[in-house]
Amino acid sequence: MLKSKFFISTLAIILFIGCSTVPITGRRQLSFVPQSQLFTLSQDSYHQLLSESKLSNDAGKKEMVVKVGKSIAQSAEQFMRENDMEEEIKNYEWEFNLIEDDKTVNAFCMPGGKIAVYTGILPATQDETGLAVVLGHEVAHAIANHGGERMSQQLLVQLGATGLSVALSQQPAQTQQILLQAYGAGTNIGFILPYSRSHELEAxxxxxxxxxxxxxxxxxxxxxxxxxxxxxxxRPPEFLSTHPEPERRIEDIKKELPEAMKYYKK
Structure with a gap:
């Protein structure tokens, strides 16, 4: 009985302390993995993935990815400043890379602003605006801290409330190992933990x-x-395999467009 009460109390404390607010949507989320740990893992994994991939040599396409990515990132930073949330992204180091792989219709974001686009998705984007749809989605994952939230969920499941509190405070090596496991080492896109479908719709x-x-x-x-x-x-593209059906996304987007159009200036 005492153990049960202790577990519940510990869990309640973790859930109370380890919560943050998602920008724009205002949703409360679980977030207790330190940024320092999360970003170190993310940066190492991102650069490992790039070193094992063939980066595009197409200067025009690379320039477009960087241009659109930086524009979206600046938009995100401005929003965060305007809403007194700049502290949450002060350690972000944005990177945008184009990977040469025409068979992979995908893009991804790792915590801290590490983003890559595969050339296979460019026929669908067609131009800068289409690419902005993809990169807006990926930058949204970053500022919404979806990676940190998924990691927090995974750690809580693996360790339980008591084990989690001990690991985070006293066993950084154990926590790091679980972070690696949670990110799915050995998958074809590096240590990337798939986002939930609710995360995808929020992004x-x-x-x-x-x-x-x-x-x-x-x-x-x-x-x-x-x-x-x-x-x-x-056979759906990889970008769709863990995502909601396009029809569902389109219906939601139609509902959200009036809000978005308030910010659009030609």
Missing amino acids: DHIGLILMARAGYNPREAIPFWQRMSKMGGE
Whole structure:
């Protein structure tokens, strides 16, 4: 009985202390993994992945990815400053890279602003605005700390409340190992923990706002997802395999467009 009460008390403390607020949506989320640990792992994994991949030599496409990515990131930083949340992203170091792989229709974001786009998704993006849909979505994952939230959930499941409190305070090596395991070492896209479908929909919502604030027409998100759906055929692209169905996304985007359009200035 005492152990049960202690467990519940410890869990309640962790859940109370380890919560933060997602920008734009205002959702409360679980977040107790220190940024220092999370970002170190993310940076190492990101650069390991890049070293094992073929980076694009197409100067024009690379420049477009960096240009659009920086524009979206600046939009995000401005929003965070305006809402007194800049402290949450002060240690972010944005990186945008283009990986040469026409068979992989995907893009990803690691904690701290480490983002990569595969050339296989460019036929669906078509232009800068289409790319802004993708990069707005990925930058949204970053500022919403979806990676940290998923890691926190995974740690809580693996260690339990009592073990978690001990590991975070006294056993950094053990915590680091679990972080590595949680990120799925050995997968074909590095140590990336798949986001939940609710995270994906939330990133769509936030991404619309960010791209609109950066000067990209958020209405173009709908034709982008229509093109992605057509590219899927019988075997959906990897970008869709762990994501909500394009039809569901399009319906949600239609509902969120009026809000996003308030920020769009031609």
